Amino acid sequence: LLLQEESNVSDNASIHFIENELQAWEDMYIQLRNRLEIHNHNEVLSFGKANYLAMNAETHHGRLSAFSSFTEALEKEKAVFASVLNHIGRLRNLKSNLLQEEEVLSQSLQTNGISKNALLEMWNAIERNVEKLSRVIMFHKRSKETFTWHDLMTLEENHQIHIPFSMAIENIYDALKDIDEELAQFAKCAIMNGWVDAAPRDNKPPSGFCAPFLSEGESRISLRYDGTIDSVRILAHELGHAWHFYIMSNEQSTAFLDDYLPMSMAESASIFFEMVLVDYVVKTAESEELKKSLLSWKIRNSFNYVMAIRASFQFEQTFYEESQKGPISADKLERLSIHSQQVAYGNSLTEYQPFVWMKYGQFYTANVPFYNYPYTFGYLLSLGLLEIAKQDGSKFHPKYKGFLSETGKRPVEELVKQYFHIELNDNKFWEKSLLQINKDIGEYLELVQKEV
Structure with a gap:
């Protein structure tokens, strides 16, 4: 017994050391990323600015130029980033072994309150729908020699709508009021109370951020609002986080206040607000042309959740398995990343996103392996919850508040079953959520084929 206790103490000390090491490598990644200089024509861009312009510059030429310059800069630095990622993979596997886990994924699933079976049911449902989901890609690809990931995600339709911040607030208010x-x-x-910093400063990341101040029952949100429909979506997403934190501050959940916040619940809360907004703006579009543009954007946003994130998950899982054999070269990491995207997008594109494993800081987050699948989970759950909200009317809101108030107290699988009678181990739920995306695709194709 004494030897066992000594062994446990030794293991705990080793785990603590590994966690510190992981944090050091995350810090190294951030420093490398911040020092990166991207030369685009006569301008030197930061990582964040290059990433933003590659997807959001005003002209197609501007986007393509920034994207190419960004890719070239990453190509030059791939070896050092690969070294950092390899250290993280080695340490995660060591920690998993010390915890006597089957794989790195095990701890993540436990933290998120999701069974492996439920996760597999979700991925399998997506796999069964890949061909249907890819119909939009095949439509845009017709009669073209090439149609790349960058072409898909920067279709011109995404750049036709400018929404002033005041209108964004109005849209979010009206959408949520329906719930x-x-x-x-x-x-x-x-x-109105100044919780949101929306100024589009260059040093802000493309996504948003929400920080809770639990004792005050408040949050602070930062985002780069640029008038695109996507920045309205991000604002709604972060307000969803703030609402979740507000409910939690009233609840005084010990699990939550001890910094235990399952991402599965956090992303379900934020993406639900996002889906309510997106559903509303499409439904209230004033013209067929606007509706077509919004549907195109909505569908491509769904591809981020069910395709891009699926690829990230698959890459990360394969990476940890391969890491057990030793360090992986930058070129092999890139091959693994591209292959995972080919599978996720059903081989429907001619080129995929380069250097995802360098761009996505989530792979380097010290204390959260698999910082990806909770987004897909939250997205598909939110689609299901939105349908329930429409059916239940005024009965939905008290149930939704109750659901969020129990964050961290019980696994999310138990909570969705109790509050909404959803069985996550049943593929019918996942199929039903994916049906909503397929309906959007059908409606969009009907609109665009009128023009062909």
């Missing part, structure tokens, strides 16, 4: 007045008032108060 419940309390949600709408919360979002309005958060903005």
Whole structure:
């Protein structure tokens, strides 16, 4: 017994050491990324600015130029980034072995309150739908020699709508009001009370961020609002996080206050707000042309959740398996990344996103392996919850609040079953959520084929 206790103490010390090492390598990644200089024509761009311009520059030429320059800069630095990622892979596998886990994924699933079976049911449902989902890609690809990931994600339709910040607030308010007045008032108060810094400064990342101040029952949100529909979506997403934190601050959940916040719940809360907004703006589009543009954007956003994130998950899982054999070269990491995208997109594109494993900081996050699948989970769950909200009317909101208030107290699988009678181990739920995306695709193709 004494030897066992000594062994446990030794293991705990080793785990603590590994966690510190992981943090050091995450810091190294951030430093390398921040020092990266991207030369684009006569301008030197930061990592964040290059990434932003590659997807959001005003002209097709501007986007393509920034994307090419960004890719060239990453190509030159791939060896050092590969070295950092290899150290992280080695340490994660060591930690997993010390915890006597079957794989690195095990701890993540436990933290998120999801069984491996439920996760597999979700991925399998997506796999069964890849061909249907790819119909949009095949439509855009017709009669073209090449149609790349970058072509797909920067289709011109995404750049035709400019939304002033005041209109963004109005849209979010009206959308949430359809679910419940309390949600709408919360979002309005958060903005009116100065919780949101939306200035589009160059040093801000493309995505948003929400920081809770639990004792005050408040949050602070930062995002780069640029008038695109996507920045309205990000604002709604972060307000969803703020609402979740607000519910938690009222609840005083010990699990939550001890920094235990399952990503599965966090992303379900934020993406639900996002889906409510997206559904509303498509539904209230004033013209067929606007509706077509919004549907195109909505579908491509769904591809991020069910294709790009699936590819990230598959890459990460393969990476940890391969890491057990020793360090992996930068070129092999890139091959693994491209292969995972080919599978996720059903081989429907002629080129895929280069150097995802360098661009996505989530792979380097010290204390959170698999910082990916909870987004897909939250997205598909939110699609299901939105349908329930439409059916249940005023009965939905109290259930939704109750669901969020139990964050961290019980596994999310138990909570969705209790509050919404959803069985996550049943592929019928996942198929039903994916049907919503396929309906959008059908409607979009009907609109665009009128023009062909």
